Amino acid sequence: MSRWGPEGPPDEAYERVTDPERFGVLHGVARALVADLERRFAVRTEQVAGGVxxxxxxxxxxxxVELTPFPGVRLRYGRSGGGAFPLCGCDACDEDPQEVAEQLREAVEDxxxxxxxxxxxxxxxxxxVTTRTPGSTGCSSYDEEEAEPYGPPGLRWQHAWPAWPARGS
Incomplete structure (x- = not known):
């Protein structure tokens, strides 16, 4: 049960972020993950807005891997995959920075x-668009205007992304 008890959080807690800096640890976690990935895998690194x-x-x-000003981390991968860490950050959601850091690590390892x-x-x-990892499945539908970048009607594809090659293999 959350700290809010059976009644749940008050409505105003959804609009409030009392201590966003508690998520500052995620920037350090993301930097360490990037360094670890560069050490373990045969990759090239490109600088992009807000990250690598x-x-x-x-x-x-x-x-x-983008470091956001919240502070938080945004991941993008595949054609349409990604996630925000923390997912929300408001007082009502009451996300624990250490749990969010573990979720970030798990997403990267997947x-x-x-x-x-x-x-x-x-x-x-x-x-x-449907995305899958061992721990979750997500499905997003887009209307005609939003769907255009994905391709013409009738287009279908499935792709299971392979594991990254280890450095030195």
Whole structure:
């Protein structure tokens, strides 16, 4: 049970972030993860706005790690995958920075370990993207305007991203 008890958080807690700096630890965790990935895997690193993009040699999905001003971390990978750490940060959600750091580590390990897959289905006026890791499945639908970048109606694809190649292999 959360600290809010059975009644849940008060409405105003959803609009309040009392101590965003508690998530500052995530920037250090992300930097350490990037350094570890560069050491363990055959990747090249590209600077991007707010962070870095790690591109594995010979397979695997690129991984973009952005340090956000909140402070937090945003990951992008595959064609449409990604996540925000923390997911929200408001007082009502009451996310624990250490738990969020572990979720960040798990997300990165799923990507580099080849445990991330995507599926796209384009229909007239709609696109549906499904993402999968061992711990979660996400599904997003996009209307006609939002669906256009994904491709023409009838386009379908599935892709299970391979594991990143180890350095020296």
């Amino acid at each position: 993009r790690l591109v594995p040699d010979g397979g695997g999905t690129p991984l973009e 990507v580099v370990g080849g445990r991330y897959a995507e599926e796209l289905a384009c229909e007239p006026g709609k696109a549906t």
